[in-house]
Amino acid sequence: MRLQLYILWSFLSICSLRSAFAQSRVWFDHPATQWEEALPIGNGHLGAMIYGGVSNEEIQFNEETLWTDGPRNYNKKGASKYLQKIRELLDQGRQKEAESLAMQEFMGVKSESEDPTAWLNKIDKIRKQEHGPFEFAFDDSKWPLITVPHYEGWEIEGLEGLDGAVWFRYEFNLSKNDLAEHWSLDLNKIRTNDYTYINGELVGQSAGDETRRHYQIPMGLLREGRNSIAIQVINLEGKGGVAGYKDPKQAIGLKSNTGKFVSLKGKWKYHIQDQNSPKIGSYQASYQPFGSLKLQFDHDVAENYSRILDLDKGEVRVNYAFNGVNYRRTYFASHPNNFIAVRLQADQKNKVTFRLAMNTKHQRAKLHHMDGTSIRLEVWVKNGAMRGTAFLQLKLKGGAVSYEGDELVVQQADEAQIYLIAATNFKSYRELNEQYAATALERFKNLCTLDLDKLYQVHQKDYQRLYHRFSIDLGAGNQLDTIPTDRRLQRATGHADPGLVALYMQFARYLQIAASREDSQPMNLQGIWNPFLEPSWGSKYTTNINLEMNYWPTEALNLSELQQPLFQMIQDLRLAGGQTAKEYYAARGWVLHHNTDIWRGTAPINNSNHGIWPTGGAWLVRHLWEHYQYTQDLHFLQQYYPIIKDATLFFKDFLVKDETTGWWVSSPSNSPENGGLVKGPTMDHQIIRSLFAIFDQSSKLLSKDVQLRDSIMEMRDQIAPNQIGQHGQLQEWLTDLDDPENKHRHVSHLWGLFPGDEINTTHTPQLVEAAKRSLVLRGDEGTGWSLAWKINFWARLKDAQHAYHMVKMLLRPAGKGGGSYPNLFDAHPPFQIDGNFGGASGITEMLLQSHINGIELLPALPEEMSTGKVKGLRARGAFQVNMEWKDNQLLEVTVESLAGEELHLRYASREVKIKTKKGKSYAFDQELKLKK
Template sequence: MIKKLPVLFLCVTLTFCAKPKEREKQKENLDLQYIEAAEKWTEALPIGNGSLGAMIYGGVAQEHIQFNEETLWRGQPHDYAHEGAGKYLGGIRELLTEGKQLEAQKLAQDHFMSDPIKQIHYQPFGDIYIDFKDHDNFKNYKRELNLNNAVGSVSYTVNDVDYKREVFSSFPDQVIAIHLTASKAKALNFDLWLDAIHEDKSVMTTNDSQTLVVKVKDGVLRGVSTLKIITDGNIENTEGKLQITEASKATVYLTAATNYIDFEDVSGNPEKIVPETLAKVSNTDYEAVKSKHIADYQTLFNRFEISFGDNGKSANPTNQRIYDFWKDPNDPQLVALYVEYARYLTIASSRPGTKPATLQGIWNDQLTPPWFSSYTTNINLEMNYWPVEMYNLSECHEPLFDLIEDLSITGAKVAKAHYNADGWIAHHNVDIWRGAAPVNASHHGIWLGGAGWLSTHIWEHYLFTQDKGFLKERYPLIREAALFYSQYLYKDPQTGYLISSPSNSPEIGGLVAGPTMDHQIIRALFDITIEAAAILGEDTDFAAELKTLIPQIAPNQIGKHGQLQEWLEDKDDPEVHHRHVSHLWGVHPWNEINYEDTPEFMEAAKQSLRFRGDNGTGWSLAWKINFWSRFKDGDHAYELLHKLLSPAEKPDGKVGGGSYSNLFDAHPPFQIDGNFGGASGILEMLIQSQLGKIELLPALPQALPQGSISGVCARGGFELDFTWEDSRLTGVKVLSKAGGKCILVYGDKQMELETEKGGTYSFDGTLQSL
């Protein structure tokens, strides 16, 4: 039985403010730092503004900066729906009911998959090269990425001259800026040029600029990128390179654009956009451009701060810190840095008006990237956005909502063509052309959870912000997804339950009828549709219909091994140690399975997780960290965090899961979801709010006995600051952004108060009013 916590009703002193104040104190020094240049892409340092991203190698004799623009993809506007596929739905279901899985998979592969069968690749754009003459003998080398101001830098000394360059990607000016300086007049000499690995490319050089034009293979998109240099030295056009001599400083501005407008329109004019963008900064002082960039970035970044004290804090280079943490995980500030780095990567890869972060954010250096560097919706895309509301970057969630809006259009066609249903659906992979049909192969491509899972993000944004205007605007997306599932659910002739068929439990078990994950997602979607409709005062009849369907959906079941069943049948194998634990979706990211309402299912879910084991890489480890945090076992969660923060490249040269030296997540290869999922898991150790109350330090590991966090957000529209010492809460402050009831829980204490919008409330470590 769950112990009922005593409720304390307190009168508190409150103050009001119109909006959350920007944090006035200077965030502690947050940077990734190295004493060597990068040799590999996964050692380079990322910058980005949501649409323009780059990787800085930091070489001395030659600098290499590889860059991306988010809309450069292969392919062209087209519809992935397979007309006539719906004729085969009944046959596939019948074969699955009869236990003829292989026959069902073949029928689906032949007649039910997308047209074409494969989706399209995200592409690299180009490369900036800078050659420095006679810089082979150097000292005092330092390479950094400053998370406080989103500026990368390289510095070193040659012949008593100090050289430095700064690189950043500006959101307000939409340029990548490179600023080079020398401490001695006329000592800065270098060659500068653009290149690309695309087969179809051209470069044109003028007096102070160079333009790269690329065209993708197997597609209609072309990209234009121009760099312009401003310097106090001399500039010459020499054999297709810009040669700068006798300078003390130089600034390079680069921007890029494509002809992509949206998934249906490729009539854009990058030849016009690029020069217009550069013209806005060409006559602006570098320091002014930099100041505007920093002010814009810090408006987002400075809202939040996390620290785990000075215990074990290391001044070593970041790559050494990762290695040291692997040997002895006594660098709690590396854990804090990991969270702040995830926030940096969110800001760099997902800003309002841009596209969502892909499997690799906006960074990619390959024409055929891993997993196409696309949007995988059976966990990876959603994981990219798990921490975004918690760590106070709500605006950065917006690109995902825009993608959902697009998918509601393409997914409606797929719903009709494949399932003879209204509403919209998305399967396990999506690209820039918003393909929503099942791709690749039937045994894993026919997964039906995409629309439901993505729709929960709309609801989560509402829960954190309490923004009814947003909910009203986006509610039709939730409703239409629920409409699809209400028509898609199929009465299983063997059990009598409504089930999802055909589908699969991602990556394991093949095409099946009735995977547990689907049913959890559909129940969650129906629940939030009902609640949203009530809040908005509409759709009464549809909400009533969904209420009647929910109890008919196949429920969670406990199997013969004490496990949460992954399928309708009790066929889980305890010896299968797979990276996907999809049937625990109801534990995290959702809350259907919890200790208060369904303790028996929590224990069954924990048993399933034990069977799957602690091994894993990248996003799989990250998800397991979140699971163990929800299970209130912080020490177990920290063990997995130790694995996530271990070096991907071991001393024997082997590459496995963990973190590359630039803290990119190694699946391997690089997938950014592990960075975001890992950050989410760390925050889940410290604060949870999924059950209508705010639990403080619910899964605090022994390894993090002291710390502070400020600007962290909870559902209900609350923002919190709190501290702890010796593993005990010492104080908490709550800002109520929307007003309403706030329930705080710490240990065996529970406090409930009615808040007013804009009010702040402070308590000590026993939740007594200050």
């Protein structure tokens, strides 16, 4: 019987392996050692990262609505009183004064804060006592160790959720000759305040994340032999610790006047003095991790190990052998039943033995034993209104289960099945649901009565319904699937790998299906995957490109309905942004600045030099219009027309006349995160012209608002136009201020090239050349999402080889610049998911463009992608395209008309126009001649 089971197991494994070769997969021959090597699963509501450890497995999971803070008002009442003065200061060229006034009177309202004075006074006392932790001879022998510096905060070194005061100590040695030199201490950045001591003497004290710590060390203070440095770091919010330099190769340390350097990079002693700091308000909320499942096995060395994300099946599998037994783990996240499943199997009976624990990083949490096989975890988000509950059920085939402390212990089972759900008290951006836990418990009980095999089949049908709509094969390179993905990524830096490009597109589609479903929240900066209580940029929705980039490829890659969460957010933002428009601009309609969160904050945040950017809502409107363009769904346009109209009304009220030129300009605003507060950034005018054109076309299609339409189009013609500057570049601002040495990651003034369309090779050749000049001056390097945006730019410019060069840069191993992590997650760095989607969008633009004059096939096809075929690609006008090409020449194309619109098809110098019927397909040869 055992032999029969083994043969069956081997057969299934071989079949599965062949299936993996035939389909796309991301895979490794070793467990993950860091989060960026783990493999993601998700269903829009729940997301998890699978490490695949042999002896110790971790499944880190999130629930999409677990955020900090709670429903509140983000708007500063009466801010509009200061609008005119800010505009006047900008008109007079007094930018810093305008920014100062705006910072004081025009920013959003933070969440509740407590007065930190008493707490800080208490913290200060330790620095005044004798024999404190700053002393040279202080006994720190019982203090634990931590790696210093830590640029992304002490959170990445295990001090999650810590706000407060922490002491750090380190020892270094100097020679007698060293003492004759003058020394300075370079710590670069500290988060947030520090008191720094050398050998017991205070040598420096500074405040603020951005302040460089470069302290002079008095002569005579240093000693021959052993010396000590002690730093008290006080951090009340956000990331904490000794940050040092972003480039890990640049160490902190002591520098002498003759060029000697003593590195202080290493393991320091640390002591948490007080982590009960007062509550400090924030402009917007942060997305939170929920918890982890920890599984411990008695397996130490594995043979034939593989960890596979099977994109065709929407699951992760871990396979290995130990002591002659073949083990398999399968993980998937079901959208229809909203749960995460883990199945643990062996090819021999009684071999599934492990311990299971459930934990969380949240300081306030409770773990309950519900019965002999179920666990409940409750979490409370620090200083916020949010609560969450996770339920876990363990089912066994054979074997036994018992509790040891908080752990479930499984002995000698044939198979184990884990069901995991999670829910929070979030109801909407305006209210909470205090009955959520009872509802979640009832759903959990019902789920646990269902058979896992049937649940798996439902998951497969649901997932593949979306995934199988599209396929791509780029020919040579498919055999490279036998190389683990991390090594394949390394290899691609020196060798063409078109198969990896195809894999990257399908991986992006997988991430969308896993993170954005019709009834979920839209994808934030990290989709739904985030391991940190203090995530970078709050893991929010940054709307000056990043949120929009998340949804750039959705329509073209045949996942149209996955934009629904974004559309629901836009509906919410129209309501929230209406209050902001009134309070800040005394305007009609609605406005959104450069960030929002789950509570739909729309007011300016962070800093006036980049936070006052009013065109986020107008950009989001373009996603509504693009959906109509791809679907020709007039009912959809009718439903969302009020949002389009209200966004238009805001800018009708907001735009002001520039006295010098007579143009309508946007003021105050910002060219995202570059150049400070200004009037008239080019990007704004491109977006507003696009919005006004969308309103014009929408109102005509729906036969609405004729008089308003006429006034809007008259105004549109007088908006400040695109201008070509002294370097031949497209100007980023109203005046010619562009610095040819500026290598900023944002290239915002090229919005009109992509995702906009007013700059194009057909109608605006001079502007195309100016845009190209801007790209050349800005340079190819950038963060991950910036590299992705540039792929789209170069594709629109029809420069195939430069576009492919940018693809290679995006698909390089992550370093200090942008690229990809081993699991193909985009590296800003750190991880930001937008680059995954922006990259997929750019590759799509290389294969098909439909923004000007119908559908153009293979407009930017590089030599490295000279052979291939694609099925299920969508185009504007509601068309679906299948095509094949070889040796850089189109072989054939089939176009299905989904709405019966006229088809205008172009390839090279050939083109054809035909009338179509809804639901009918039309096949063409390489000459674009219609096949009979």
